[in-house]
Amino acid sequence: MQGSGERESGPGLQEEKRGHLIPNGHRASAGGLNGSLPPAADDKEKGGYPPELGGYPELGGYPDSVGYPDPGVYPPERVVPAYQERETWTRQMDFIMSCVGFAVGLGNVWRFPYLCYKNGGGVFLIPYLLIVLVGGIPIFFLEIALGQFMKAGSINVWNIAPLFKGLGYASMVIVFFCNTYYIMVLAWGFYYFIKSFNSVLPWSTCDNEWNTPSCIEFFRHPNCENGSLANATAAPNLTCLQLAEGHSPIVEFWENKVLGISEGLDHPGRMNWEMLLCLVAVWILVYFCVWKGVKSTGKIVYFTATFPYVVLVILFIRGVTLPGAYDGIMYYIKPDWSKLGEAQVWIDAGTQIFFSYAIGLGALTALGSYNRFNNDCYRDAFMLALINSGTSFFAGFVVFSILGFMAAEQGVHISQVAESGPGLAFIAYPKAVSLMPVAPVWAALFFFMLLLLGLDSQFVGVEGFVTGMLDLYPGRSYHRYKREIAVAICCFLCFIIDLSMITQGGMYVFQLFDYYSASGMTLLWQAFWECIVVSWVYGADRFMDDVARMIGYRPFPWMKWCWSFITPCVCMGIFLFHLVNYKPLTYNNVYVYPWWGEVIGWCLALSSMLCIPVSVLYKLFRAKGSFKQRWAHLTTPVWGPHHMEYMAPDAHSRAPALPPCNADHNKVIIFESVM
Numbered sequence: 001m002q003g004s005g006e007r008e009s010g011p012g013l014q015e016e017k018r019g020h021l022i023p024n025g026h027r028a029s030a031g032g033l034n035g036s037l038p039p040a041a042d043d044k045e046k047g048g049y050p051p052e053l054g055g056y057p058e059l060g061g062y063p064d065s066v067g068y069p070d071p072g073v074y075p076p077e078r079v080v081p082a083y084q085e086r087e088t089w090t091r092q093m094d095f096i097m098s099c100v101g102f103a104v105g106l107g108n109v110w111r112f113p114y115l116c117y118k119n120g121g122g123v124f125l126i127p128y129l130l131i132v133l134v135g136g137i138p139i140f141f142l143e144i145a146l147g148q149f150m151k152a153g154s155i156n157v158w159n160i161a162p163l164f165k166g167l168g169y170a171s172m173v174i175v176f177f178c179n180t181y182y183i184m185v186l187a188w189g190f191y192y193f194i195k196s197f198n199s200v201l202p203w204s205t206c207d208n209e210w211n212t213p214s215c216i217e218f219f220r221h222p223n224c225e226n227g228s229l230a231n232a233t234a235a236p237n238l239t240c241l242q243l244a245e246g247h248s249p250i251v252e253f254w255e256n257k258v259l260g261i262s263e264g265l266d267h268p269g270r271m272n273w274e275m276l277l278c279l280v281a282v283w284i285l286v287y288f289c290v291w292k293g294v295k296s297t298g299k300i301v302y303f304t305a306t307f308p309y310v311v312l313v314i315l316f317i318r319g320v321t322l323p324g325a326y327d328g329i330m331y332y333i334k335p336d337w338s339k340l341g342e343a344q345v346w347i348d349a350g351t352q353i354f355f356s357y358a359i360g361l362g363a364l365t366a367l368g369s370y371n372r373f374n375n376d377c378y379r380d381a382f383m384l385a386l387i388n389s390g391t392s393f394f395a396g397f398v399v400f401s402i403l404g405f406m407a408a409e410q411g412v413h414i415s416q417v418a419e420s421g422p423g424l425a426f427i428a429y430p431k432a433v434s435l436m437p438v439a440p441v442w443a444a445l446f447f448f449m450l451l452l453l454g455l456d457s458q459f460v461g462v463e464g465f466v467t468g469m470l471d472l473y474p475g476r477s478y479h480r481y482k483r484e485i486a487v488a489i490c491c492f493l494c495f496i497i498d499l500s501m502i503t504q505g506g507m508y509v510f511q512l513f514d515y516y517s518a519s520g521m522t523l524l525w526q527a528f529w530e531c532i533v534v535s536w537v538y539g540a541d542r543f544m545d546d547v548a549r550m551i552g553y554r555p556f557p558w559m560k561w562c563w564s565f566i567t568p569c570v571c572m573g574i575f576l577f578h579l580v581n582y583k584p585l586t587y588n589n590v591y592v593y594p595w596w597g598e599v600i601g602w603c604l605a606l607s608s609m610l611c612i613p614v615s616v617l618y619k620l621f622r623a624k625g626s627f628k629q630r631w632a633h634l635t636t637p638v639w640g641p642h643h644m645e646y647m648a649p650d651a652h653s654r655a656p657a658l659p660p661c662n663a664d665h666n667k668v669i670i671f672e673s674v675m
Contacts, residue, residue, distance in 0.1 A: 086151050086642075087294060088370050094298030095375075098367050099144075099384050101305035101456030103358045104391050106185060109312075109453065110424045112356065113396035115348050117332050117418055120339030125393075127340070127349040132389060135570045136353040138562035139527050141381035141555075142534060143359065147368030148377050149546050151642050153468035154362025157369070163634035164533045166615025170526055171362030172468050173608040177517035178361060179461045180494045183286070184501050184510055186454045187278040188258060188426060193447035194278075196440050203253035204434035210256040214247045250431045258426070262504035265512075265597045269504025276502055282455075283491050283498075289459040290466065291487045294370045297463055304456040309391075311449035312398055318442065319401030328404015331414045332396050343577065350574045351520040356388060358457075360526035361518075363464030373642060376551045399424065406432040425450060466490055508587060508597070515585050516601035517608070521578050525609050528571040535563040537635055 089095045116124045150157040154175070155168030195202050202208060206215035255261050262269045289300050319325055339345050358364060368377060400414075406428070407414045417428055433442040466486050500509045516522075534543055540560045548554040585593045585601060593601075623630035 086369065088372055089294060089298055091298075092371075092375060094294070094301070095367060095371055096380065096384065097301040097305045098294070098298060098456075098460055099364065099380070100387055101301040102363055102367070102460035103140075103356065103384065103388050103457075104305070104308075105356070105358075105453050105457035106425070106450065107352070107356045108388070108392040109395045109399065109450075110421055112352055112392035113332060113399040114418060114421075114424065115352055116393075116396055117400065117414075119342075119345040119348055120336035121331070122333045122335040123337055123339050124345065124349065127346045128353070128389075131346070131350045131353050131570065132385060134562055134566045135350060135527075136357045136359070136389075137381060137385045138559055138567050139359045139530065140357050140364065140385060141378060141559065142530060142563060143362075143364040144368035144371075144377045144381055145543075145547050145550070146534070147365035148371040148373065148375060149550060151369050151373070151640055153366045153369060153471040154464060155468045156471040157365050158533070159638040159640070161533050161537045161635050162638055163616055163619050163631070164529070164537065164612065165619075166612040167526065167529055167533065168362065168468065169615065170608045170611035171360060171365075172465060173611060174518050174522055174526065175361040175363060175461050175465050176490075176494070177513055177604060177608075179458065179465060179490075180497045181501065181510055181513035181517070182454065182458055182461070183279070183282060183494065183498060184506075185422070185425075186282045186451060186458060187275060187498075187502075188422070189447050189450040189454060190278045190282055191258060191275060192426065192430065193444060193451055196444040196447055198440060201430070201434050201439050201443055202257075203250040203430050204439065206249050206252075208249075208253075208257075211249060211252050212247060212256070215249055215252055216247065217249060248427075248431065250427055250434070253430075254426050259507050260504045261507055264591060265505055265508040265593060267505050268500070271499070272502050272504075272506075276499075279495070279498055279502060282458075283495050285455065286459045286462060287487060287491050289455070290462050291484045293483060294367075294463070297459065300459075301456050304452045308449045308452050311445050311452075312391075312395060314445065315442070315449075316394070316398045316401065318436075319398055319405070322401065322405035322436070324404040324406075324408025325401035326404070328400040328402070328407065328414055329397055331404070331418075332400035347574055347577050350524075350570065351578075354520060354523045354527065356392060357385070360523040360530070361461065361464065362468060363461050366464035366467040367460065369467065374550055374552070378547065378551055378555050399429075402432045403428060406435060409435050462487065462490060508591075508593070511585060511587060512593075512597065512601045513604065517604040519605060521575055522605055522608050524571045524575040524578070525612075528568050528575065529612055531563045531568045531571070535560070535568075538637070540564050 116122075116128075146157050146160070147153075150160055152159065153168075154171045155165065158165045158168045204217070206217050258272075258275070260269065260272055290297060320329075354360065371377065400418075403417050404414060407417050410417070417431075429446060430443065433439050433446060436442050466483070469490075470483065470486055500506060503509075534540065540563050543563075544554055544557075544560055584598060587593075619634055620627075620630055623634055625633070
């Protein structure tokens with residue numbers, strides 16, 4: 001504990017400074033320093049608020065007229081936040097389910113299986129698991145532990161090193177962009193889910209208003225398996241060449257009906273009113289999942305996080321019984337050892353981990369902040385990592401068993417039907433289910449699973465953003481419905497931006513957000529600085545002590561080594577590889593974005609990445625004193641009220657003597673302490 005200092009302020013002001021808040025006119029007693037804090041229950045018995053906030057009405061109750069028997073004697077000083085006590089999860093399982101719902105999302109189902117197939121099958125698991133150990137789990141644990149220790153969202157959590165609070169603003173920008181465009185996947189999934197309730201799936205036939213003359217329902221013909229028979233007749237009035245140039249009804253449904261896609265980014269076109277209704281519906285659903293906070297969110301995720309596993313198991317059982325499923329699964333896991341020598345395989349593994357573990361978005365920090373202070377977050381981090389990676393691997397068997405069936409039905413190689421991203425969810429899989437018996441049932445099941453996988457990721461992302469915003473204004477603007485209003489404003493702002501994505505040029509806007517705003521580069525940049533700040537500015541050993549204070553034992557030193565050396569090197573290495581091998585954005589490898597489109601994309605990326613260096617320079621410039629003094633002041637942690645309570649036994653023996661009492665009630669005496 002460092003020495004004490006005092007600061008004067010004018011009448012009626014309150015000061016919150018490195019540790020505790022002391023209203024004007026009240027002197028701090030030794031109780032606030034040596035840890036003799038009255039139990040919280042006492043406050044509830046006396047009206048719910050301590051005298052510092054105007055409570056204890058039976059005693060007079062207000063800061064400028066405290067009705068204690070002896071006006072010169074004050075009760076033991078309490079460490080009081082300027083806001084209500086932070087709510088916590090009703091049960092710890094609520095936290096586990098929320099993390100599973102957020103981190104296990106669409107990327108586990110539509111991206112990992114394809115990357116595994118593309119990068120050598122089972123061999124891909126070697127770089128994947130290595131980077132999980134040196135990058136994924138350490139940062140995943142770091143973010144949860146930071147939130148739990150600081151009891152704050154993605155911005156205020158960096159009070160642990162205030163100079164680098166720009167990390168919090170950067171994560172808020174990233175998660176805002178992510179919330180904005182990710183909801184479009186849910187809107188598309190909801191639209192497909194509704195269309196699945198037809199006796200004949202609308203994307204399985206060519207007799208719809210959106211189909212073109214080149215639409216062909218059946219592509220397979222034995223006469224066309226030999227490439228030399230290009231002019232042979234394959235079907236009535238169609239040659240094999242015409243068959244090869246035909247369009248699938250599912251592609252036309254996706255591009256002509258769902259997207260109504262235009263010529264390019266500079267041709268926005270009209271709005272799709274059906275998609276607008278779907279977008280409104282999913283935003284309303286997200287709002288009512290989030291508006292009451294973690295008490296309600298923690299209950300909803302029990303369904304949204306677990307039911308997709310039920311659907312995955314059902315689809316797996318159905319998939320492995322289909323003809324061609326074995327070939328599909330073998331293509332998924334068959335090892336190609338030569339791939340280990342390719343740098344791209346390792347880069348894909350690292351990028352996928354940062355995507356699927358939801359690192360750098362600040363939402364994990366927000367979820368961890370609602371934990372009890374002594375929750376074993378170290379154990380939770382390993383358990384959640386196992387669930388996340390295990391889900392990705394299992395989903396590959398589901399996806400490739402069905403893709404193997406589709407390849408067998410069409411008489412083509414598995415590589416011609418293997419897709420990732422929206423191509424898998426809205427083209428490859430719908431095409432596969434259209435070939436199954438009772439197709440509408442399997443289509444509805446799949447898109448319902450897709451909807452739930454995306455929904456819990458979406459509303460936890462919104463929860464993380466709103467938590468960070470509300471933490472900025474803890475008690476200065478108290479309003480009964482402050483949270484509900486904040487969630488409504490967040491959803492409305494995102495919805496306004498989403499309107500640009502339901503036009504005919506909306507897919508181009510969606511890809512801009514997906515490729516730049518929450519890309520691998522922005523997340524890697526964020527993760528790199530998180531490790532540097534915690535391990536080198538605050539101190540890795542110091543944070544390990546804090547974690548031990550929370551969970552009751554010290555984590556394995558491997559975590560400290562990763563935060564200090566290994567993980568930053570991995571993050572920066574992959575970041576530089578992305579930068580050196582940067583390729584301009586294209587759509588379907590055909591349409592190349594105009595230069596001004598790329599400028600917009602880089603603005604989206606830099607809007608989060610520049611938050612960190614700009615905020616550091618701004619704070620250093622505004623501070624006073626030499627550089628060493630500025631650095632020392634700006635890297636001194638700002639502790640919250642709960643720290644004084646939990647650190648009380650440790651601080652008791654080291655509390656400095658109080659300065660002499662001063663009769664001047666216009667002085668606020670603030671004791672700065674660093675644990």
